[in-house]
Amino acid sequence: MSKRDEEERREDLTATSESLQDDARQIAQIEDEKQDLDIDDPRLDKLSRDAERLAGDVVRKSRVERALSEEGPTEPDEPRPQSN
Numbered sequence: 617m618s619k620r621d622e623e624e625r626r627e628d629l630t631a632t633s634e635s636l637q638d639d640a641r642q643i644a645q646i647e648d649e650k651q652d653l654d655i656d657d658p659r660l661d662k663l664s665r666d667a668e669r670l671a672g673d674v675v676r677k678s679r680v681e682r683a684l685s686e687e688g689p690t691e692p693d694e695p696r697p698q699s700n
Contacts, residue, residue, distance in 0.1 A: 625684055632681045639670045639677070646670070 646667045653660050 625687060629681060629684050632677050632684065636674060636677050636681070639674050643667050643670050643674075 646663050650660060650663050
């Protein structure tokens, strides 16, 4: 893998990680807001759907992050896995 590819992968991993953290913060904020609502509050359904959508995004982004990390070493000093 070229140095450029490594740098791009590292940038992609960083961006994905930051996006995951942002989604997690949004989910936490939604859950905090939901705790203050009455069970019959119509906003509860929308907030629950928003949290569910974000949770799905977290799963998808986590898979992307894992795939990026499995492509090979992310540090220049790490030896590349040998293919058989």
